[in-house]
Amino acid sequence: MFDFFRKKPKPETPAAPAPDATPQPTPPLVEPEVAAAVEPGAPVQWLPAETPAPEAEAAPTLIMPSPDAVGEMPTLVVAQPQDKPKLSWSERLKAGLARTRDTLGKNLAGLFGGGKIDEDLYEELETVLLTADMGVDATTQLLKDVRNRVSLRGLKDASELRVALKEALLELIQPLENPLVIDANSPKPFVLMVAGVNGAGKTTSIGKLAKYYQSQGLSVLLAAGDTFRAAAREQLVVWGERNGVQVIAQESGDAAAVAFDAVNAAKARKVDVIIVDTAGRLPTQLHLMDEIRKVKRVVQKADPSAPHEVMLVLDANTGQNAVSQVKAFDDALGLTGLVLTKLDGTAKGGVIAAIAKQRPVPVRFVGVGETIDDLRPFTAKDYVDALFE
Ligand SMILES: Nc1nc2c(ncn2[C@@H]2O[C@H](COP(=O)(O)OP(=O)(O)OP(=O)(O)O)[C@@H](O)[C@H]2O)c(=O)[nH]1
Secondary structure (H helix, E strand, O other), X not given: OOHHHHHOOOOOOOOOOOOOOOOOOOOOOOOHHHHHOOOOOOOOOOOOOOOOEOOEOOOOOOEOOOHHHHHOOOXXXXXXXXXXOOOOHHHHHHHHOHHHHHHHHHHHHHHHOOOEOOHHXXXXXXXXXXXXOOXXXXXXXXXHHHHHHHHHHOOOEHHHHHHHHHHHHHHXXXXXXXXXXXXXXXXXXXXXXXXXXXXXXXXXXXXXXXXXXXXXXXXXXXXXXXXXXXXXXXXXXXXXXXXXXXXXXXXXXXXHHHHHHHHHHHHHOOOOEEEEOOOOOOOOOHHHHHHHHHHHHHHHHHOXXXXXXXXXXXXXXXXXXXXXXXXXXXXXXXXXXEEEEOHHHOOOOOHHHHHHHHOOOOEEEEEOOOOXXXXXXXXXXXXXXXXXX
């Protein structure tokens, strides 16, 4: 389990930063000679003093966690395969979507049990879809599609409706399937910026993503851009140390400056992927939305082609509110991908249909638990199968 990630206190709403607060140089968390121990034989890199970001006037002190420093921090225990019986991903996805399936499935079973297809049945189907958090727009589209399929195929019996609905749902959410492939043809470093509301699962997902891309042979660097919560930074630093992933952090200061320097560090170290964490924020906190726009702008100053992915992490439990979050963050940042977390704890997995209909930003990954293997690329067919089987 990501025990250490779970240790942190309930997320707080970060205090409003001054929109253009000048980052103050901060004392390093580790001494230079200790930092040198991180990469034996390699020169210590205090990065980057050379090119200050126009909007991040003073370069922050960057730290590499040292084994000594990390040794004093709480232990992170990553679930080992032997912790639980090895399930295939489709089994885990199925287990994760159990609550949504129970709600949807039970209600649909009642509908599709038999009898003839009539207006009453369509009305009941509408209620079931809305209850699964699919939203009005997606529900309307699904019903229209199901009606078409029924009339085209001349279906008469309610039991035949199930296949028609499954097909209609697959067609609706299929466009969201667009995996985030990072390979030799991708920009280097590939800059992935992560955003989301408080507690959505950003930091946990970043740990999982780092592992995912590392397992593909890519080098990964994390930027601890959640400068509001010291615990968030420490989580990343400790997690990075335990898993051999470099982390760039500073003790306090400006998220944009951390991101800027981390991109430069990634360039200097020829790292393949950099993942930039950011503090949780609500779309209604306009000053914080300004602040995250600034992070993006400053990243662009370090690398004009970056960020190459702006990913919103969404807690599936928020149901229809997730759609509002997608719209607001997309309007502010121009999202290129989504991560849908905590599907295991919710009956609101149908929200994916609402996203497909109202703001179809690709769902890159879905999360169905807290262990490292519980985040996987989204595939529409697996998702629909897990909902209906
Ligand atoms: N059950 C379950 N829990 C998850 C999943 N993803 C994350 N969590 C848990 O959600 C909680 C919050 O996750 P964090 O990663 O700390 O969230 P965050 O978005 O970084 O939070 P802030 O930095 O406060 O904004 C932690 O307890 C995680 O273990 C998931 O897919 N399933």
